[in-house]
Amino acid sequence: MTIQTPATELLKIKLPLIQGGMIWCSGWRLASAVSNAGGLGTLGSGSMYPEVLQAHLTKLQAATDQPFAVNLPLLYPSMEEHIQSCIDFKVPVVITSAGSPRIHTERLKNAGICVLHVVSSASFALKSQAAGVDAVIAEGFEAGGHNGREETTTMVLIPAVRDAVQIPVIAAGGIADGRAMAAALALGADAVQIGSRFAASQESSAHPAFKEAILRAGEGATQLTLKELAPVRLLKNPFYQEIQSAYLQGASKEELEALLGRGRAKKGMFEGDMQEGELEIGQVAQSIHDLPSAAELTKNIYSDCVDTLRDLARFTR
Amino acid sequence: MTIQTPATELLKIKLPLIQGGMIWCSGWRLASAVSNAGGLGTLGSGSMYPEVLQAHLTKLQAATDQPFAVNLPLLYPSMEEHIQSCIDFKVPVVITSAGSPRIHTERLKNAGICVLHVVSSASFALKSQAAGVDAVIAEGFEAGGHNGREETTTMVLIPAVRDAVQIPVIAAGGIADGRAMAAALALGADAVQIGSRFAASQESSAHPAFKEAILRAGEGATQLTLKELAPVRLLKNPFYQEIQSAYLQGASKEELEALLGRGRAKKGMFEGDMQEGELEIGQVAQSIHDLPSAAELTKNIYSDCVDTLRDLARFTR
Numbered sequence: 230m231t232i233q234t235p236a237t238e239l240l241k242i243k244l245p246l247i248q249g250g251m252i253w254c255s256g257w258r259l260a261s262a263v264s265n266a267g268g269l270g271t272l273g274s275g276s277m278y279p280e281v282l283q284a285h286l287t288k289l290q291a292a293t294d295q296p297f298a299v300n301l302p303l304l305y306p307s308m309e310e311h312i313q314s315c316i317d318f319k320v321p322v323v324i325t326s327a328g329s330p331r332i333h334t335e336r337l338k339n340a341g342i343c344v345l346h347v348v349s350s351a352s353f354a355l356k357s358q359a360a361g362v363d364a365v366i367a368e369g370f371e372a373g374g375h376n377g378r379e380e381t382t383t384m385v386l387i388p389a390v391r392d393a394v395q396i397p398v399i400a401a402g403g404i405a406d407g408r409a410m411a412a413a414l415a416l417g418a419d420a421v422q423i424g425s426r427f428a429a430s431q432e433s434s435a436h437p438a439f440k441e442a443i444l445r446a447g448e449g450a451t452q453l454t455l456k457e458l459a460p461v462r463l464l465k466n467p468f469y470q471e472i473q474s475a476y477l478q479g480a481s482k483e484e485l486e487a488l489l490g491r492g493r494a495k496k497g498m499f500e501g502d503m504q505e506g507e508l509e510i511g512q513v514a515q516s517i518h519d520l521p522s523a524a525e526l527t528k529n530i531y532s533d534c535v536d537t538l539r540d541l542a543r544f545t546r
Numbered sequence: 547m548t549i550q551t552p553a554t555e556l557l558k559i560k561l562p563l564i565q566g567g568m569i570w571c572s573g574w575r576l577a578s579a580v581s582n583a584g585g586l587g588t589l590g591s592g593s594m595y596p597e598v599l600q601a602h603l604t605k606l607q608a609a610t611d612q613p614f615a616v617n618l619p620l621l622y623p624s625m626e627e628h629i630q631s632c633i634d635f636k637v638p639v640v641i642t643s644a645g646s647p648r649i650h651t652e653r654l655k656n657a658g659i660c661v662l663h664v665v666s667s668a669s670f671a672l673k674s675q676a677a678g679v680d681a682v683i684a685e686g687f688e689a690g691g692h693n694g695r696e697e698t699t700t701m702v703l704i705p706a707v708r709d710a711v712q713i714p715v716i717a718a719g720g721i722a723d724g725r726a727m728a729a730a731l732a733l734g735a736d737a738v739q740i741g742s743r744f745a746a747s748q749e750s751s752a753h754p755a756f757k758e759a760i761l762r763a764g765e766g767a768t769q770l771t772l773k774e775l776a777p778v779r780l781l782k783n784p785f786y787q788e789i790q791s792a793y794l795q796g797a798s799k800e801e802l803e804a805l806l807g808r809g810r811a812k813k814g815m816f817e818g819d820m821q822e823g824e825l826e827i828g829q830v831a832q833s834i835h836d837l838p839s840a841a842e843l844t845k846n847i848y849s850d851c852v853d854t855l856r857d858l859a860r861f862t863r
Contacts (some may be wrong), residue, residue: 232861297654350765357776370687373698379766382688382699384720384729385829389765391725392833403701408708412701412729414861415854448667448706449696516709535862537732544549544731545852 251301303328349377407533567617666694724850
């Protein structure tokens with residue numbers, strides 16, 4: 230018995246579960262572990278130079294014969310080269326985010342690639358569908374990393390996107406266990422995308438100090454900030470506090486950009502500087518207390534989802 | 547076939563659905579309609595003088611023989627008199643919010659009243675349980691009106707509260723249809739509390755202009771603001787813009803308080819001043835497009851929830 234949906238059919242995966250592509254956390258080890266466990270593993274290309282992505286693609290293809298994805302956060306550099314790499318390596322699925330779906334979808338689809346776009350509103354979901362994407366990933370306010378200005382939460386966003394489009398809808402934001410996966414299916418999603426939970430897994434390439442910080446995160450430990458620049462949910466560390474004081478002193482967009490720089494995310498998530506680094510993680514970090522393997526996580530979340538649905542089925546008899 | 551849970555047992559109601567007590571929206575007409583339809587109707591006492599609450603209680607008791615509740619938002623005046631009225635009128639259920647559960651719970655319980663407390667975090671849920679409340683209502687960031695500083699969304703909050711306490715958990719925030727009700731049950735809730743959807747019902751005492759504004763609200767139409775004072779989710783009308791410009795100009799807590807005043811909510815929600823009034827409503831307003839009767843709403847949300855659970859049950863066979 231497996232949960233088959235339009236999303237598992239589209240992506241040719243066994244379980245309706247996508248591991249979110251996360252900068253500095255999701256290389257070939259994590260992606261292959263998830264794909265081999267029946268989900269869709271994803272390389273987060275935002276933090277990679279072109280030759281680094283190519284090296285990860287080579288290793289990933291050697292480590293799995295199952296479908297996988299590459300996430301292209303369009304606000305990062307090297308996207309043109311990354312797209313060519315995806316075409317050259319015959320990547321089965323590309324997930325575009327943080328940009329317009331109109332720019333690259335046609336080229337990717339012409340190369341036989343399945344294209345998913347990340348949206349934070351029903352109106353963007355409609356635009357993405359019109360741009361020809363195969364499915365949308367609707368990501369709520371609670372999600373880590375880059376996010377929408379409308380602040381719409383997963384609970385409100387998924388039914389709205391479900392009602393707006395005809396293509397498969399994948400729910401993201403706040404999902405880290407089988408209960409939330411079942412809830413997403415109830416809201417109308419055809420699959421889930423899970424990021425933060427996999428950032429805190431054995432195969433995640435996050436620095437051990439960042440993984441420890443995720444385990445320690447409590448309620449209210451993250452905040453959506455930099456709304457004028459590009460809204461992003463961060464762990465409230467000293468670097469975050471620096472951003473907040475800059476805000477309170479009325480910093481300009483340029484000053485905020487200078488403060489942010491580009492090296493901050495690497496410094497925090499990959500090099501483990503918990504003071505001066507930028508730490509992107511979702512609200513659901515508050516519920517993460519261990520560091521299992523990605524295969525265990527995939528299997529447990531899925532089987533807990535099935536158990537939850539079985540438990541709820543008692544109300545229908 | 548009905549959905550029986552520890553919450554329906556505790557509250558002696560047929561359907562695990564509580565209509566949220568909302569200032570200026572939920573008088574005896576709305577509460578009796580929901581209670582008569584099998585849910586738990588609630589009077590919102592925050593906007594009432596003591597004699598007004600007593601008049602509503604008299605009418606409510608004449609209009610229904612089913613259980614109902616009174617919501618006591620403890621940051622409003624007249625709470626001492628309201629508690630005495632609840633005791634005198636033998637109100638079956640009291641829902642306290644926006645204050646400490648330690649102050650009034652014992653007195654209310656000694657009078658034979660079932661006490662629920664609204665929380666926005668698992669740590670407050672634990673404190674509420676320790677204070678002796680019978681159940682907690684866990685309300686996510688997306689909810690209208692007063693809210694928590696942690697900004698934890700319903701998707702993340704409900705499993706966290708479920709894991710923290712042994713008493714029944716009622717989910718609130720972002721719930722306006724049967725899919726979201728089913729999702730809340732999947733997350734571990736024993737019932738749901740629904741506010742905004744009932745604000746836009748026939749029996750709601752909201753001004754027709756406010757109801758129309760709810761129907762017109764699109765994505766990103768609300769915002770959690772006044773975080774330094776008492777965080778509250780408002781519709782972004784000219785009054786909200788006034789608050790935001792005060793913020794940008796570095797207004798003090800006192801200046802914000804003066805700007806807010808007390809009459810603003812009445813002006814907006816009850817008197818229909820869409821320019822200068824305060825309009826409390828949840829994110830889910832974006833999905834509300836009609837003004838049915840409260841009985842229809844109660845029945846349809848419940849039966850859509852059952853349909854959703856039936857539909858999900860196919861994954862368990």
